[in-house]
Amino acid sequence: MRRVVIIGGGITGLAAAWALRQTLAPPEIVLLEKSNRLGGCIHTEYCGGFLMEHGPDVFLTRKPEASQLCKTLGLPLQKTNQDRRGAYLRHGRELYRVPEGMSGLVPGKILPLVSSPLLSRRGKLRVLAELLIPSKADETDESVEHFFSRRFGKEAFSTLIEPLLGGLAGGEAGSLSMKALMPHVLRLESSYGSLLLGISRGSTQKAHSSLRSLSGGLSSLVTALESVNLGSIRLAHEVTEIKKTAKGWEVGIADQVSLQATDVILAVPAWSAAKITRSVNPELTKLLRSIAYRSGTMVHLAYHQVAPSRALDAYGHLVARRETGSVAACTWSSVKLTGRAPAGDLLFRIYLRGTDLSDEAALSQARTEMTVALGITAEPLFTRIHRFPAALPQYTLGHTERIAELRNKTSSCEGLFLAGNYLDGVGIPDCIRTGLHAADCALHRYEENSSLARED
Ligand SMILES: Cc1cc2nc3c(=O)[nH]c(=O)nc-3n(C[C@H](O)[C@H](O)[C@H](O)COP(=O)(O)OP(=O)(O)OC[C@H]3O[C@@H](n4cnc5c(N)ncnc54)[C@H](O)[C@@H]3O)c2cc1C
Incomplete structure (x- = not known):
């Protein structure tokens, strides 16, 4: 029996599972996710009529994979508010239009x-x-x-x-x-x-590209993919290691019996893939470990009927690194997308560099930003703080060569496929593309082996 094990239940792993299921005779699929929820970086939360995106809030249409997948799954795309397009840059206390x-x-x-x-x-x-x-x-x-x-x-x-x-x-x-x-x-x-x-x-x-979202938030895509993959998903299953066997792979799972697989799709961050593959090939592990990651903190602030000191006529503002503090950007969420806050209320999200600040310090920086940039001093209705440790890969000098080398090393590990945001772009469409490609390679290998067996 052919069994493909997908490690990681973010958008990459879910897209791979979906693609494997699209064939006439799909293999057995098992998706292992270490946490208690699917989606990885994608995380929508609803509270009192506010819709918060702790991770991504939109995707690009220039790379078609995300919009195509949403359409196939019957999820209507939501446009960003076209009459508020653009962003500002904050220098000192002033906001300047980005050209x-x-x-x-x-x-x-x-x-x-x-x-x-x-x-x-x-x-x-x-x-x-x-x-x-x-x-x-x-x-x-x-x-x-x-x-x-x-x-x-x-x-x-x-x-x-x-x-x-x-x-x-x-x-x-x-x-x-x-x-x-x-x-x-x-x-x-x-x-x-x-x-x-x-x-x-x-x-x-x-x-030129457009930004799209989903009216129920990007987690609707995760939910849709979950419902087509229901029988295959195992939450709270952390993969500790994979080992090559005579027939394929042995997948070690923390506090669980290990699983046998003919193929493995690794849809986890590179640092996690490095740990999992440590006994497969030391050079592969070293390359995976060499990919740097950046951490960040997202702070949401929800307001009831406040009056900012300026017109909210853009999607948000960015802050130069030379300004003091850790704030990198502020999305004016309820302006960028409709349905993010009840009528008359406002929702903002502030992205802070790093994860080192305490909740109190992160909130204090976020509230100072609201005062300096938008003149909002009122107490928020509620706030949320969400940290992303080592979530975004950094494509540092020599990245293309490192990835070419990584692909080269992986190609000698029969039945092992890499996918994720460190390979070919960090955006959701890029992740979906690598997930679909990994699934395609796994299916192709199976077809090749079957036709060889028939010839024998
Ligand atoms: C704050 C933020 C904002 C972003 N904004 C945008 C945006 O607006 N538009 C856009 O297109 N992109 C955006 N991105 C990028 C995009 O969201 C990510 O690149 C993408 O979601 C990554 O998906 P993934 O499935 O590859 O990885 P992840 O989402 O990291 O998922 C990997 C999964 O693997 C699991 N896992 C890890 N190790 C193991 C293990 N050993 N065993 C089992 N499971 C394991 C994790 O728990 C996780 O669920 C943003 C990212 C962040 C962090």
Whole structure:
């Protein structure tokens, strides 16, 4: 009997389980999740008419996997409020509009950028000088900080790009890899010789993407995937180790009898996969362990009929790293998406770098941010604090080579497949793609083996 064991019940593992089930003769599927709930980083909570997303709140449509999966499962997509699009950057006590079209770090339009009050006259001239900066001659990896400072100057980098990056990928821009995080931007440089030239020819417009969510929150996707996989899921099953056997794999589970599997899909963070594979291949484990992760804390604040000191006409604001405190971003949740708070009430979520602050200190920083940025001093109706230790992988310099090496090492472990957000993008669509791909590889291996057996 063929049994595929999926380790990890986040969106990656659930998508893999769903894909395995789509074949005419699916194998036996067992999904093992160490915690008491599915979804991993995806976690929606309802309270008194407020809908809080402790983890992701939207996904991109440019990468189609998430929207397609939702449609297949019959989940209607929810648009973000189009008339409030955009974001602000907080510098000191002031909020400045992020120049239109800057969502993906590369300016989508030139005019809003060079007319932004965020940049000095000198900074704007340096941005325009990008047209004359020659392309990089070699193909070695370059840090995000080095790339954007080289092309647009240090001022544009530290004032604009670095805070935007904090809201997207986070981490230290000086160590993040352009090759792994923004290959499309590198292509723009190599194709046009200049990013601004590429933009003026409409190249970034084509890549325009929309944000979507689900009216019941992103956990509705988890619930839908859970209901099609019901018989396969085992919660509170922490995998401690996998070992190669003559017939496949032995999956060791804490305080439980181990399971035999023909194939194993590892849909857990790289640091967890490193522990699980320690007796499979030491080099594989070392590579998995070398992938750095970032931690964060999400603080929700719910308010009843408060009047902010400014119009809430965007999805939120970002805070430059050079500002004091740990606040990286604030989502104006009930403005970004409808149905997040009862009529007349407001919901905000503040993302803090790291998990070191006590509840009291995290809350104090969040409330100070509400006062400084939005003039809200009122006592919140309620608050929530949610920590994500080592949740987001950092695509540091050399990441693409590390992943190529990782794939190479895994290919020699027959019946073992890796999936997750450290491989090919951190977003939900990326995770779904790696989950579907791992399932496809497992099924393909089975088909190949069956046809070989028939030939014999
Ligand atoms: C705060 C935050 C905000 C984000 N915002 C967005 C966003 O707006 N849009 C977007 O597209 N993406 C966003 N992301 C990224 C995206 O949510 C994640 O990359 C994605 O959900 C990861 O899914 P996963 O299944 O690969 O991993 P996880 O969600 O980490 O799931 C892995 C699962 O494996 C389990 N596990 C681990 N070890 C074991 C073991 N030994 N045995 C059994 N089970 C184990 C864990 O308990 C967990 O349930 C955000 C992430 C975070 C943390």
